[in-house]
Amino acid sequence: MDTASAPAVDTFRPQLLDRRVRLLAASDAVPAAYFNDLIAEIDAALGRIDNGSYGLCETCHDPIEAERLAQNPLVRFCLDHLSQAELEAHQQDLDLATQIQSRLLPPRDIALESWDTQYRYQPVGAVGGDYCDLIVLGNGKSLFFAVGDVAGKGVAASLLMTHLSAILRSLLSLDLSLTDVISRANRLFCESTAPAHYATLVCGRATASGVEICNAGHCMPLLLKQDVTQRLDSTGLPLGLFSSSQYPVQHVSLDPGDSLVLYTDGITESQDPEGNQYEEDRLIRSLSDHRDQTAEAMADGLLRDVALYRKSHPASDDMTLLILRRPMNMT
Ligand SMILES: [Zn+2]
8 A cells, every 4th residue: 555655745735735725715715714724634635744743644644545635635634543423424435435336237137039147246355446447339230348457456446447337338339349449448538537547457349250359468268168178368458558559359169068267366366275376277277167058057166166266265345247148049
């Protein structure tokens, strides 16, 4: 976790002075008591910068979470030492964020004639930085699918994930080729986010004749065929790094009984109590054990195996899994 180091503290002084000027300018429009309280709070914060205690929790004297300080330079307590009222307000914000995020997830029961789909989305906290989407396009003629992972964790990552979701949904409504969708999403993401913000993404379009897929720096998707598992290893750079990035599209054909599996590294990096990671090999083995079953049985089987592997070790990253399967009884 970032702490408020000395140079970072310096950046708060001009911010606080700027707020003070704006507050003074608006003094007539603000009730006097509220105005006086705010001025006192700003002056106290400036005083803390002068005496070197700025950015430290007033209860435990540990650094306050940098992310919270950046959002509100007047905070005086770390998350562990909020007052009851602040704690309740914080919990309400988190609950609201959870609700907003859960509404962005695709419906559970998307069924297309030629595809059996399942996804699992398990954020480690109230909200996650993983992205998962399934969108039926062209009156059911094709299915857009995507799994991504946004840099960072918690509320900040979930906001970026929401941003990515909005960009992709807008682009999909324009009826572009897949390579155009992802190249434009990359440019928009580059232009509208801070340089340290990026996202890995694997997405594609499934139709009755097969799948086209594009990977922007994400874990390799797996293609489970009857007797072999292939890793689709063609990949471009993560979204949001370079606006000129190119994203090649790969065409994949699936026979009845074949499955395409997309996931985030929260699964392969799950740890057992000794700190060993689940890894891709075990992921492939576990999926292969269920390759003759439905996408639902495959998803449940995999998550059971991950839980078995972790034992009591808590999850430390969001986990997302998306399976597209060609049903056996398809003609
Ligand atoms: Zn504290």
